[in-house]
Amino acid sequence: MTVTAPKGFTAAGVAAGIKESGQPDLALVVNEGPRRAAAGVFTANRVKAAPVLWSQQVLRGGEVSAVVLNSGGANACTGPKGFQDTHATAERAAAALGHSAAEIAVASTGLIGTYLPMDRLLPGIDKAAAELSPHGGERAAIAIRTTDTVHKTAVRAGEGWSVGGMAKGAGMLAPGLATLLVVLTTDADLAPPVLDKAVRDAVRTTFERVDSDGCMSTNDTVLLLASGASGVTPGYEEFADVLREVCEDLARKLIGDAEGASKDIRIEVIHAATEDDAVEVGRTIARNNLLKCAIHGEDPNWGRVLSAIGTTKAVFEPERLNVAINGVWVCREGSAGDGRDLVDMRFREVRITADLDAGTHSAVIWANDLTAEYVHENSAYSS
Amino acid sequence: MTVTAPKGFTAAGVAAGIKESGQPDLALVVNEGPRRAAAGVFTANRVKAAPVLWSQQVLRGGEVSAVVLNSGGANACTGPKGFQDTHATAERAAAALGHSAAEIAVASTGLIGTYLPMDRLLPGIDKAAAELSPHGGERAAIAIRTTDTVHKTAVRAGEGWSVGGMAKGAGMLAPGLATLLVVLTTDADLAPPVLDKAVRDAVRTTFERVDSDGCMSTNDTVLLLASGASGVTPGYEEFADVLREVCEDLARKLIGDAEGASKDIRIEVIHAATEDDAVEVGRTIARNNLLKCAIHGEDPNWGRVLSAIGTTKAVFEPERLNVAINGVWVCREGSAGDGRDLVDMRFREVRITADLDAGTHSAVIWANDLTAEYVHENSAYSS
Incomplete structure (x- = not known):
């Protein structure tokens, strides 16, 4: 299912040999039409991987026939040769599928600064093209994993149409965006400008509000492809709601599988003067290493929230701040509130509510705790 | 020595019983004159501890007769009662020393959100006052430690005058400032406006450029007291240079004793368009958890520096960035440069040089790696 749940899509996932482990590492998602409308959102990092630079160009045309995704190498900080490799990837897929390379998006994930093994990647594209299937979505989702312990997929139905999605990401999750690759598909019949607005709206309140470790990647890519195969053109709000639900589902799964995490932290900032204030405060709490350690230790340390x-x-005024942890208002009006011992923190999900008492706006940011396992996993990544 | 190295100062450090461990937890530093000029810099955190609010008021007068410092409790987020406690602390010291409370600065460090045990703290002030000595600087430095494994002191001599200092801090180190308490003393004969400029200049390029874990405290305080006891009035540059050296020495010691750290990371940003650019880039590198983990794993992962x-x-232009780790240019012009295996990372100090190739400005930021010990120490802090 997943990206192949909506009508008009085929996909495949294969082991091309990019990863030394022999695990699946190359995915292909093809829009079989009749429409090939598309939109996308990319990393805000100014150091952008070659496939991001390429796919941004492709998206300008508003049409995408297929997406080639690989794990096992980010193809970032690889200079002109890296860009040539991405170009060659698109050309090979174009030849295999009978499309123009200008309509082939490319996404890569893995270690920064090394070249992709093109002698294995290119034959892998042919192999994936030969295995394309309307049931291939699951295998595609499996092939884009890096340190993900599970593959992430989601699907929601509208009236006579649907949205499917797959995501990879397990660390370096930060707004704007994360080390995530996401492909969303729909058989709704919608034009590129509508898709563009819908995907930007959805990303803004979902993927851009997860912040596992405050780090921003060079490769983040969210693509939305529309086949029009349902023959249905839903209203904007109707479509946007379903798309947002799929993105929320995937974003929550990214946080739930973040590297080394033992807690998923839902930070809700309420009574902010503006939504920007709420998001700024939420992100700042989300990135506080001392608080992330405290949550790991199941310590309702509200002082670190105020800090x-x-x-x-x-x-905000310091003496009007209130903080609840798992529903217990441990800080009231800037000082100690209800007893810390009332807070039960045994479960994986931890809820922090920060009440700024300064207005009517709110926002939710998702984060993870900081653990020895996170340190271990990220100390040993490239060596 | 330390704060009592310059002429005209006495100090003491005692165990008042604020810490349950029975370790020293209360320090007194007294300016015996003839002058009592002073200046200070405080946390930029908008949630300020009661002693910060108090001491900011005291400093407005430009005169400080004594500083009372306690570990074992931050007296932050403690509302009106917390402020009353700080006021009572100053009053008690004023009575013991025969000065006005309006000339007594107070600094506290420890857990946020709990009240100080005033029934033990106030008698501790009397005890410290009784033990004041021109040789008490070392004991004062010992009494202000929290998770510090060593006490930090420094002293530098000018021509006929000197500057001494003590600092506490071992985590939550961040610009603007850190969880640090610093008392600097000098027997140079200087007026408050000169001291103010000198201490701000010194802090800006020393304490504000250490960033152990990106977190900013509610209690940071740097005080400079001048007794004039040497009878010498050095020129501004001469004094500022010596003061900066003392601050640099203390700042380096803070980084060297940061909680759980196994590496001290010197990040030098060169060829920046402006000093602000150099500082922004340095701080951003300093706060990148993935890089901090990589350094811990002795992995010269320059891709994370570029990210x-x-x-x-x-x-900057991505394709013009160069990065050296311990002198080896592992990234040249945005891509892989000299071999990573040439980088020797066995020693505690690691040097990262980021060349923006965009101008003539530079800055140095000091940081630490991220370790399982940091997580452990900060998971168990308050519980």
Whole structure:
């Protein structure tokens, strides 16, 4: 299912030999039409991987016939040769599928600064093209994993149409975006400008509000492909709602599988003067290493929440701040509130509510705790 | 020595019983004159501890007769009662020393959100006052430690005058400032406005350029007291240079004793368009958890340096970035440079040089690696 749940899509996932482990590492998602409308959102990092630079160009045309995705190498910080490799990837897929390379998006994930093994990647594209199937979505989702322990997929149905999606990402999750590759598909019949608005709206309140470790990747890519195969053109709000639900589902799964994490932290900032204030405060709390350690230790250390809030530019008065952890208001009006011993933190999901008492806006940011396992996993990544 | 190295100062450090461990937890530093000029810099955190609010008021008068410092409790997020406790602390010291409370600065460090045990703290002030000595600087430095494994002191001599200092801090080190308490003393004969400029200049390029874990405290305080007891009035540059050296020495010691750290990372950003750019890039590298983990794993992962630089607003072109780790240019012009295996990372100090190739400015930021011990120490802090 997943990206092949909507009508008009085929996919495949194969082991091309990019990963030394022999695990699946190359995925192909093809829009079989009749329409090939598309939109995308890419990393805000100014150091962009070659496939991001390539796919941004492709998206300008508003049409994408297929996406080639590989794990096992990010093809970032690889200079002109890296860009040539991405170009060759698109050309090979174009030849295999009978399309123009200008309509083939490419996405890569893995270690920065090394070249992709093109002698294995290119034959892998032919292999994937030969295995394309309307049931191939699951295998595609499996092939894009790096340190992901599970593959992430989601699907939601509209009236006579649907949206499917797959995502990879397990660390380096940060707004704007994360080390995530996401392919979303729909058989709704929608034009590129509508898809563009819908995907930007959805990403803004979902993938851009997960912040596992404050780090921003060079490769983040979210693509939305529309085949029009359902023959249905839903209203904008109707479509946007379903798309957002799929993105929310995938974003939650990314946080739930973040590297080394033992807690998923839902930070809700309420009564902010503006939504920007709420997001700034939420992100600042999400990135506070001391708080992330405290949550790992199941310690409802609200002082660290206030310390973090104090570093923001949001509208608030210190003596009017309230903080709840798992529903217990441990900080009231800037000082100690209800007993810390009332807070039960045994479960994986931890809820922090920060009440700025300064307005009517709110936002939710998802984060993870900081653990020895995170340190271990990221100390040993490239060596 | 330390704060009592310059003429005209006495100090003491005692165990008042604020810490349950019975370790020393209360320090007194007294300016015996003839002058009592002073200046200070405080945390930029908008959630400020009661002693910070108090001491900021005291400093407005430009005169400080004594500083009371306690570990074992931050007296932050403690509301009106917390402020009353700080006021009572100053009053008690004023009575013991025969000065006005309006000239007594107070600094506290420890857990946020709990009240200080005033029934033990106040008698501790009397005890410290009784033990004041021109040789008490060392004991004062010992009494202000929290998770510090060593006490930190420094002293430098000018011509006929000197500057001494003590610092505490071992985590939550961040610009603007850190969880640090610093008392600097000098027997130079200087007026408050000169001291103010000198201490701000010194802090800006020393304590504000250490960033152990990106977190900013509610209690950071740097005080400079001048007794004039040497009878010498050095020129501004002469004094500022010596003061900066003392601050650099203390800042380096803070990084060297940061919680759980196994590496001290010296990040030098060169060829930046402006000093602000250099500092922004340095801080962003310093706060990148993935890079901090890689350094811990002795992995010269320059891709994470570029990823971090890419999130800044500094002037640079990705394909012109160069990065050296311990002197080996592992990244040249945005791509792989000299061999990573040439980098020797066995020693505690690691040097990262980021060349933006965009101008003539530079800055140095000091940071630490991220370790399982950091997680452990900060998971168990308050519980």
